[in-house]
Every structure is written in structure tokens, then in C-alpha cells.
Amino acid sequence: MSMTLDRPTLDSKTPEGPLADKWDNFKANEKLVNPANKRKFKVIVVGTGLAGASAAATLAELGYQVDAFTFHDSPRRAHSIAAQGGINAAKNYRGDGDSVHRLFYDTIKGGDFRSRESNVHRLAQVSVNIIDQMVAQGVPFAREYGGMLDNRSFGGAQVSRTFYARGQTGQQLLLGAYQQLARQIGIGNVRLFNRTELVDVVNIDGRCAGIVVRDLMTGEVSSHSAHAVVLATGGYGNVFFLSTNAMACNVTAAWRAHRRGALFANPCYTQIHPTCIPQSDDFQSKLTLMSESLRNDGRVWVPKMAGDTRSPQDIPESDRDYYLERLYPSFGNLAPRDISSRAAKRAIDSGQGVGPKQNGVYLDFADAIGRLGRNVVAERYGNLFDMYERITGENPYDTPMRIYPASHYTMGGLWVDYELMTTIPGLYAAGEANFSDHGANRLGASALMQGLADGYFVLPYTISNYLSQWLNKSIPDTSHPEFARVEAEARDRYHRLASIGGTRSPDYFHRELGKIIWDYCGMERTEAGLDKALSEIPALYEEFSKDLRVTGGEDGLNQTLEKAGRVEDFFELGMLMCRDALEREESCGGHFRAEHQTDDGEALRDDENFAHVSAWEWTGDATQPTLHKEPLAYEEVGFQTRSYK
Amino acid sequence: MSGTLKNLTLKIWRQSGPNDAGRFDTHVIDEITDEASFLEMLDILNERLVESGEDAVVFDHDCREGICGTCSLMINGQAHGPERATATCQLHMRKFSSGDTIVIEPWRASAFPIVRDLMVDRSAFDRIVESGGFITAATGGAPDANLTPIPKPVSDAAMDAAQCIGCGACVAACPNGAANLFTGAKVTHLNLLPQGQAERYQRVENMVETMDDRFGSCTNHGECEAACPKEISIDVIALMNADYRKAKTINRKSLSRV
Ligand SMILES: Cc1cc2nc3c(=O)[nH]c(=O)nc-3n(C[C@H](O)[C@H](O)[C@H](O)COP(=O)(O)OP(=O)(O)OC[C@H]3O[C@@H](n4cnc5c(N)ncnc54)[C@H](O)[C@@H]3O)c2cc1C
Ligand code: FES
Numbered sequence: 001m002s003m004t005l006d007r008p009t010l011d012s013k014t015p016e017g018p019l020a021d022k023w024d025n026f027k028a029n030e031k032l033v034n035p036a037n038k039r040k041f042k043v044i045v046v047g048t049g050l051a052g053a054s055a056a057a058t059l060a061e062l063g064y065q066v067d068a069f070t071f072h073d074s075p076r077r078a079h080s081i082a083a084q085g086g087i088n089a090a091k092n093y094r095g096d097g098d099s100v101h102r103l104f105y106d107t108i109k110g111g112d113f114r115s116r117e118s119n120v121h122r123l124a125q126v127s128v129n130i131i132d133q134m135v136a137q138g139v140p141f142a143r144e145y146g147g148m149l150d151n152r153s154f155g156g157a158q159v160s161r162t163f164y165a166r167g168q169t170g171q172q173l174l175l176g177a178y179q180q181l182a183r184q185i186g187i188g189n190v191r192l193f194n195r196t197e198l199v200d201v202v203n204i205d206g207r208c209a210g211i212v213v214r215d216l217m218t219g220e221v222s223s224h225s226a227h228a229v230v231l232a233t234g235g236y237g238n239v240f241f242l243s244t245n246a247m248a249c250n251v252t253a254a255w256r257a258h259r260r261g262a263l264f265a266n267p268c269y270t271q272i273h274p275t276c277i278p279q280s281d282d283f284q285s286k287l288t289l290m291s292e293s294l295r296n297d298g299r300v301w302v303p304k305m306a307g308d309t310r311s312p313q314d315i316p317e318s319d320r321d322y323y324l325e326r327l328y329p330s331f332g333n334l335a336p337r338d339i340s341s342r343a344a345k346r347a348i349d350s351g352q353g354v355g356p357k358q359n360g361v362y363l364d365f366a367d368a369i370g371r372l373g374r375n376v377v378a379e380r381y382g383n384l385f386d387m388y389e390r391i392t393g394e395n396p397y398d399t400p401m402r403i404y405p406a407s408h409y410t411m412g413g414l415w416v417d418y419e420l421m422t423t424i425p426g427l428y429a430a431g432e433a434n435f436s437d438h439g440a441n442r443l444g445a446s447a448l449m450q451g452l453a454d455g456y457f458v459l460p461y462t463i464s465n466y467l468s469q470w471l472n473k474s475i476p477d478t479s480h481p482e483f484a485r486v487e488a489e490a491r492d493r494y495h496r497l498a499s500i501g502g503t504r505s506p507d508y509f510h511r512e513l514g515k516i517i518w519d520y521c522g523m524e525r526t527e528a529g530l531d532k533a534l535s536e537i538p539a540l541y542e543e544f545s546k547d548l549r550v551t552g553g554e555d556g557l558n559q560t561l562e563k564a565g566r567v568e569d570f571f572e573l574g575m576l577m578c579r580d581a582l583e584r585e586e587s588c589g590g591h592f593r594a595e596h597q598t599d600d601g602e603a604l605r606d607d608e609n610f611a612h613v614s615a616w617e618w619t620g621d622a623t624q625p626t627l628h629k630e631p632l633a634y635e636e637v638g639f640q641t642r643s644y645k
Numbered sequence: 646m647s648g649t650l651k652n653l654t655l656k657i658w659r660q661s662g663p664n665d666a667g668r669f670d671t672h673v674i675d676e677i678t679d680e681a682s683f684l685e686m687l688d689i690l691n692e693r694l695v696e697s698g699e700d701a702v703v704f705d706h707d708c709r710e711g712i713c714g715t716c717s718l719m720i721n722g723q724a725h726g727p728e729r730a731t732a733t734c735q736l737h738m739r740k741f742s743s744g745d746t747i748v749i750e751p752w753r754a755s756a757f758p759i760v761r762d763l764m765v766d767r768s769a770f771d772r773i774v775e776s777g778g779f780i781t782a783a784t785g786g787a788p789d790a791n792l793t794p795i796p797k798p799v800s801d802a803a804m805d806a807a808q809c810i811g812c813g814a815c816v817a818a819c820p821n822g823a824a825n826l827f828t829g830a831k832v833t834h835l836n837l838l839p840q841g842q843a844e845r846y847q848r849v850e851n852m853v854e855t856m857d858d859r860f861g862s863c864t865n866h867g868e869c870e871a872a873c874p875k876e877i878s879i880d881v882i883a884l885m886n887a888d889y890r891k892a893k894t895i896n897r898k899s900l901s902r903v
Contacts, residue, residue, distance in 0.1 A: 557760065
């Protein structure tokens with residue numbers, strides 16, 4: 001590489017002082033940019049989901065020049081729109097014992113002691129501001145008759161701190177952030193580049209100098225320079241092919257940054273969500289989530305007897321196993337996701353699965369309907385019940401839902417320091433794209449919180465700390481030859497993909513890749529399985545490179561070509577995930593290595609050897625990445641064995 | 646439970662760009678399970694087309710959960726197809742029968758130019774929102790969220806309107822290509838809430854006028870409400886119209902005061 005960066009170091013830049021004071025200390029000591037000077041700085045924000053839209057709008061309000069990019073036709077389409085259940089905040093409006101400390105603690109514990117304490121504490125602190133901000137913007141959160149905000153509970157917590165807008169919380173939050181961004185676009189403070197995909201990142205003189213994008217309407221590749229670049233490009237759950245993510249979610253932006261020097265942290269930490277509608281046929285394109293909030297009132301069970309094919313109504317109480325209530329009495333049906341998913345897998349593996357393919361467990365609302373009445377249940381979950389019926393043809397008011405775990409969220413992502421900067425100076429990552437706050441397992445309703453915390457209340461503060469040094473200094477613009485070089489590489493890449501001339505579509509390879517990753521790097525991982533994946537993925541990738549067929553040419557709109565580029569990046573990411581999972585010889589959160597479990601099948605952590613973030617460096621060979629470790633120290637909470645019993 | 650559909654004939658609109666005349670292509674699907682979604686059927690067709698060297702049919706889609714508003718197909722002349730309150734991506738093949746001919750077209754409205762095949766450009770909706778579909782509340786200064794109680798019925802009514810997914814089915818279904826249901830939904834959401842009062846009249850005036858510049862006029866056909874996958878009530882148009890009339894007086898008065 002001609003434009004070398006310094007050797008990556010993992011300095012988390014955690015501020016001094018006691019945990020609860022760190023964020024205030026940071027703000028007291030950071031370098032600011034005065035209001036009149038802000039307009040001298042250009043910031044590129046890639047991604048306009050919750051994290052990106054909130055960051056772009058806020059940075060523009062502060063006075064920076066902002067260019068925002070999304071491959072969607074409108075910011076309102078980002079995958080954040082699909083979040084159903086809710087958003088956490090330590091408001092303690094219920095007076096049920098919640099506090100910043102408790103939210104902090106629950107998040108650390110939920111993440112199985114694999115997240116950075118300082119970041120998580122800040123997240124809990126700013127969570128309260130998010131709700132205030134969103135209400136001010138007109139987000140119609142659910143309310144009680146007295147007019148105050150309502151709350152519900154979510155997995156992994158014993159308090160009710162989740163704010164929600166029916167089953168459409170992500171939609172309402174994203175529309176709030178989108179509208180705020182739209183206002184800035186309307187008055188000319190943000191330039192929006194829609195249907196434009198980031199295809200590479202450009203570094204010059206040891207810092208991120210800009211990006212290279214492809215206009216999806218014309219196929220044209222072009223460059224954009226800036227003082228700083230923010231990637232808020234979402235997660236990589238679609239590496240599994242089948243997931244609850246929207247079809248277009250992909251890893252390309254983060255992966256291209258990784259290939260240019262940004263370390264990728266904890267790629268094997270992926271979340272398998274316990275309550276999705278089971279797969280019904282082989283060419284299914286995606287899986288649908290049934291919000292975790294349903295576990296507030298639904299009871300999970302399977303028949304006690306393996307292979308019991310009676311219809312659920314005919315199975316008497318005595319023949320049912322409410323396994324979550326039995327195994328985890330204090331959290332019951334609200335046990336965290338990783339734990340509930342594995343429990344479902346165990347039930348199904350032992351032959352107790354239900355439904356035509358015996359690939360589900362029941363989520364039963366009969367008790368709730370008896371206790372609360374059908375109307376209350378309909379008010380709480382009506383739209384989810386309707387969606388379930390549209391997809392399965394079964395009515396969950398009368399017969400229990402069938403659910404099964406599916407890939408849902410990725411805790412891993414670009415390594416960032418306390419200021420959300422990647423290992424490339426001037427390149428930031430926010431929202432699901434970074435690895436920061438959820439450790440090895442994310443609690444429900446905490447992704448929306450983190451995305452908005454990053455975009456509204458963290459980045460706008462931390463970015464000035466970096467920008468201030470560039471005041472009145474010139475930075476390279478897109479006439480610098482490095483931009484032309486990276487552009488040429490991008491054009492060559494799409495040309496190569498478009499002209500392989502094989503026989504198989506990108507979707508075929510994506511599906512096959514997804515199967516390998518699901519089988520060997522999904523809910524349960526073993527050394528032998530991961531070794532197998534690490535030999536099968538390169539072989540399949542080889543086939544992809546020879547047998548891919550993309551029709552439609554390179555110029556102009558070509559969805560097949562877009563897909564091919566994204567699938568290629570999933571191949572390389574898939575190898576890194578398996579490498580990371582193989583290297584991490586312990587079980588923690590969503591990463592379950594079958595070799596490391598307790599007698600009753602729970603995850604067995606190894607704090608002695610693995611209390612670190614694994615951050616991987618690209619070496620030019622996808623099979624030979626270099627590992628860097630950021631040790632994790634806990635000042636405030638000691639390591640504990642996670643128990644939800 | 647599940648069954649198989651046989652021998653479906655798809656007549657799909659193909660158009661290479663905004664200025665191309667366009668035409669229907671016919672494809673036969675020999676067999677498909679009724680568990681498949683409508684878009685999965687198109688996925689299968691596209692994979693077949695690509696693997697046999699032809700260009701895939703371009704269509705917009707993303708969440709496949711009926712919430713992002715990206716999918717947008719006219720199916721047998723109905724926006725989002727035959728199932729009530731259901732976006733295209735949530736439509737399943739069990740709503741069709743063996744031997745059916747299914748006509749698939751893009752949204753047709755002058756404000757939504759066709760990009761390619763079944764994909765249209767709906768950015769005119771973004772222009773409406775940019776002109777006033779927001780509450781100005783810069784990040785940082787918001788008071789505690791429970792400081793302003795909002796009666797549940799008010800908040801529920803705002804939420805009913807706020808559910809709009811911005812898909813454009815209302816425009817596609819309207820014989821005039823009007824965007825009053827979309828615009829009315831956003832105006833109603835924000836104008837009902839206490840937080841939205843400060844900008845209430847300026848908002849409605851700006852949004853309605855931006856809308857009128859780009860879309861056709863509403864003549865109360867009501868097709869929009871019937872096509873809406875979120876069942877947004879046409880009442881939002883009445884509220885918007887009432888606020889617009891008031892705005893015309895109030896905004897004129899406040900102008901004369903400056
Ligand atoms: C079905 C479902 C339900 C969920 N429910 C909840 C919930 O109830 N509570 C909760 O807290 N979390 C929930 N989550 C998780 C949460 O929704 C996501 O983690 C979060 O919304 C991610 O936000 P984001 O801003 O980081 O990314 P996204 O919303 O995914 O946005 C990514 C943006 O980046 C853009 N982009 C990506 N790559 C590129 C590129 N190369 N070039 C240009 N643009 C690009 C996209 O266009 C988009 O604008 C749910 C997730 C799913 C799948
Ligand atoms: S694809 Fe999102 S609403 Fe249909």
C-alpha cells in the first residue's frame with residue numbers, strides 16, 4: 001500500500017477518573033471547534049439509519065458541512081425501521097429500582113463481561129437524553145391514560161425500562177431522526193447522496209481522507225474527500241443468508257475499511273434471536289422476527305415427549321415442558337437471548353420440535369388471553385399477530401405461535417476507541433457497525449439505544465477532539481492521485497465480477513455460504529466444525545471466482561452486480577468469523593464453543609485467557625489475519641458467572 | 646396446510662429507463678409452494694433469468710416485513726395486490742390459484758418516474774417531508790420527556806397516522822396521482838401532538854404547497870385508503886385540509902404583523 005498508516009495500536013483512550021466521572025472528564029478536557037469555525041469542516045456520514053441520521057442531523061445543526069450517503073432511495077428505508085420491540089433508557093419512571101448504574105450493570109452482565117466498561121457506562125448515562133430528544137421530536141411512544149410514558153420489560157432485566165411505540169419502535173425512532181435530517185437537507189446544511197454505495201475508503205498521509213462510492217443508478221464510480229468520515233452502515237447478520245435483517249444489509253462498508261487498515265473486532269460475536277418464525281421452505285429469502293416483547297406475555301414450551309405430533313390444544317399441561325420457566329425460574333420466559341436460543345436448540349435437537357418440519361417451539365398466549373382478555377393482548381401485540389398470520393396462515397389467538405432462533409444482530413464490528421474512532425485516524429464507526437457496547441451478547445432494546453447514543457450524544461462531542469487539529473490546514477482533495485488509484489481499483493473490481501461469465505447467480509453462492517456459516521459458526525461451534533468451515537469457505541470462494549454469473553453489464557443500474565460485490569465481502573468476513581471463533585477457546589454470550597460448557601450446558605467463560613477484545617488486522621490474505629488484543633479490565637464490577645436462574 | 650400452485654403466467658413490465666416505451670414480458674412458473682411469498686417467487690424467477698444469461702427483473706424491496714415501504718408493485722391492477730392491509734412483501738402465494746395469470750407493473754404516477762422495470766423514483770415524498778414534515782428540536786435542549794403529558798387518545802391518534810411507511814401505494818392507486826394521504830398522515834401525526842403546535846400552520850402550508858407542485862389533486866375518490874397497507878384513514882386528509890385553510894388566514898395575519 002502506498003499510503004501507509006502507522007502500525008495499529010489499540011489505545012482505547014479511556015478518560016481518567018472514576019467510572020461515573022469519565023464522560024464528564026472527557027467533555028471537560030476535549031478540544032472544541034468554535035461555532036464559526038465548524039463550517040470550515042466537512043464530515044462524511046455513510047449510512048442514514050438511526051446512528052447515521054442522528055449523527056448527520058446533529059453535526060449539521062452544530063454547523064459542520066455534512067455529506068450523507070445511503071444506498072437506499074431514502075434515509076427512511078434503513079434497516080432500523082424494522083425494529084419492533086423498544087428502546088431502553090434508565091429513566092426509572094416506574095420507580096422500580098432502575099438507575100444508570102443498573103442499566104450499566106445489566107448491559108455488562110448481558111454482554112457476558114466482554115465489553116468495555118467505560119463505553120457501557122456512558123451509554124447508560126446518555127440513554128435518558130435519548131427519550132427526551134425523541135419525544136421533543138414527536139415520536140409517539142406508548143402512553144398511559146394519565147398521559148405519561150409507558151414501559152415494558154425486555155429480556156435480561158428485572159426492571160421495566162423499555163419505551164415503545166406499539167410494535168413499531170424502530171420505525172417511529174427512525175422517522176424521527178429522518179425528519180430531523182430532512183430538515184437539515186431542506187435548508188441546505190446536509191447534502192444527501194441516496195442510492196449511492198460506499199465501495200472503498202481512501203487514506204492519505206496516515207489519516208482517512210475520504211471515500212469512493214458507486215452511483216447505483218448509473219454505475220459511475222467517484223470520490224469524495226472530507227476532514228472526517230463516519231461509517232454508520234449497520235451490521236453483518238446477513239452473512240448467514242437467512243436472518244431477520246433486511247435484504248440489503250451487508251458488510252461492505254465496514255469490510256472495505258477493514259481492508260484499508262481498520263481493525264475488525266470480535267467478528268464471532270453474533271446474536272441468534274430466539275423468537276423468529278421457523279423456515280418453511282428451501283428457497284426462503286429471509287426470516288421474520290417476532291419481537292422479544294412477546295415473551296412478556298407468551299409462554300415458551302415444547303411437548304415433553306419427543307416426536308409428539310398431537311396438535312398443541314390436545315397436549316395436556318402435564319405433557320408440556322415450559323423449559324425456560326423450569327430452567328431459569330427468576331427470569332423465566334425473559335431469559336436473555338443467547339440463553340433462550342440455545343435452550344430452544346437443545347429442545348429441538350432432542351426431538352421435541354413442533355410444526356410440520358419439527359423445527360420450532362411454541363410461544364403460547366392462551367394464559368395471557370385468559371388473564372388479560374383478547375383486547376388487551378391485541379392492543380399490545382396486534383400487529384405482530386397479524387404479521388404472523390399473514391406469513392404462516394395460522395392465527396396465534398387460537399393456536400400457539402411457532403418460533404425458532406435466527407441470526408439477528410452482530411455485536412462484532414469495527415474496533416473503535418472511547419471516541420468511536422477506528423484504528424484509521426479520522427474514520428469513525430457508529431451504531432451496529434462498531435463493536436463497542438454489547439460485548440458477547442446484546443440485550444433486547446439496547447441497539448436502538450446505542451445507535452442513537454452514538455449519533456446524538458457521543459460523536460458530536462468526540463469528533464471535534466480530532467477535527468480541531470486540522471483547523472485552517474489544507475487537506476488533500478479528490479484531485480490527489482490516491483483517490484484516482486482507489487477509484488480505478490473499484491472499477492476493476494466491478495468489471496471483474498461482471499465478466500466472470502460462469503453459471504451461478506450471486507444468490508446461489510450467498511445461500512451456500514450462509515449454510516456453512518450457520519452450521520459451523522452459528523449457535524454452537526466446535527473446533528472440528530470451524531476447521532471444516534475454514535476449508536469449505538475458501539473452496540466455495542474459489543468456485544465463486546470462477547463460476548459466478550452476473551448479467552446486465554457494469555454500467556447503469558444492476559442489482560445483480562451490487563449483490564455480487566456484497567457477497568464477495570461476506571466470503572472474506574465469513575473466514576474471519578470462523579478464525580475468531582476458533583481462536584476464542586471459551587464460551588461467552590452468543591459465542592458457544594461446545595468444548596467449553598458446564599455440566600448443565602451453560603456457557604463456560606475463561607476470564608484468565610480470554611478477557612480481551614480480539615481485534616483483527618487485514619494482511620492481504622483473508623485466511624491469515626493478524627490478531628491484536630485489547631485487555632478488558634473491570635474497575636466497577638468484578639467478573640461474575642452469569643446466572644439467570 | 647401447505648400446497649403447491651402450478652402453471653402461473655406472469656406478465657411483467659420491463660422498461661430499460663425513464664424514456665423507454667416499455668413492454669410486458671411473459672414468464673411461466675411451473676410450480677411453487679403456496680408458502681412462498683410473492684417476492685420469493687420473483688427471486689426464483691430472477692435467479693433463473695440470471696443463470697440463463699438474461700437480465701434480472703429490477704424491483705425495489707428490502708425489509709420484507711411490511712415496514713420499510715420499499716416494495717411497490719401493482720399486481721393485477723391493485724397496489725400491493727389483492728390482500729387488504731398488506732404490502733407486496735407480505736403477500737403470499739396462498740392468495741393465488743393454479744393457472745392464474747398475474748400482471749405485475751410498477752407504480753404509475755407522474756410524480757414517480759420509472760427508473761427501470763418495476764422500480765420508480767419516489768424522492769418527491771422526501772421533498773414534502775423536507776419542506777415541513779418535522780418538529781424543530783435541535784439535539785440537546787429537550788426537556789424531560791414526562792414534562793408534557795399527552796392524553797392517550799391523542800397519542801394513539803398521532804401514532805395511527807405516524808404508521809405510514811411511505812410506500813406510495815396511495816399515489817399509485819389514486820386516479821389523479823395525488824399524495825394527500827401520505828402528506829395528510831404526516832401533518833396529522835405532528836399537528837396533533839403538543840410538541841408540534843409551534844410550527845403547526847407553517848408546516849401544513851409548506852407541505853401542502855410542496856405536494857401540490859409535484860402531485861395531482863385530490864378529488865376524494867378514497868382509493869388511497871383502500872390501498873394503504875397500514876390502513877391509514879382518509880380522515881387525515883380532512884384534518885390537513887382544515888389546518889391548511891386555517892393556515893392561510895393565520896399565516897397571512899402573522900405576515901402582516903411583521
Ligand atoms: C427485525 C429486527 C428487529 C429489531 N428490533 C430491535 C428492538 O426492538 N430494539 C433494539 O434496540 N434493536 C432492535 N433491532 C436491532 C436494531 O434495529 C439495529 O441494530 C439498529 O437499528 C441498527 O442501526 P444502524 O443505524 O446502526 O444501522 P442501519 O439501520 O442498518 O442503517 C445502515 C445504513 O447504512 C447504509 N449503508 C450500509 N452500507 C452502505 C454502503 N456500503 N454505502 C452506503 N450506505 C450504506 C444503509 O443504506 C442504511 O442507511 C432489531 C433488528 C432487527 C433485524
Ligand atoms: S420490503 Fe419493506 S415494506 Fe415491503
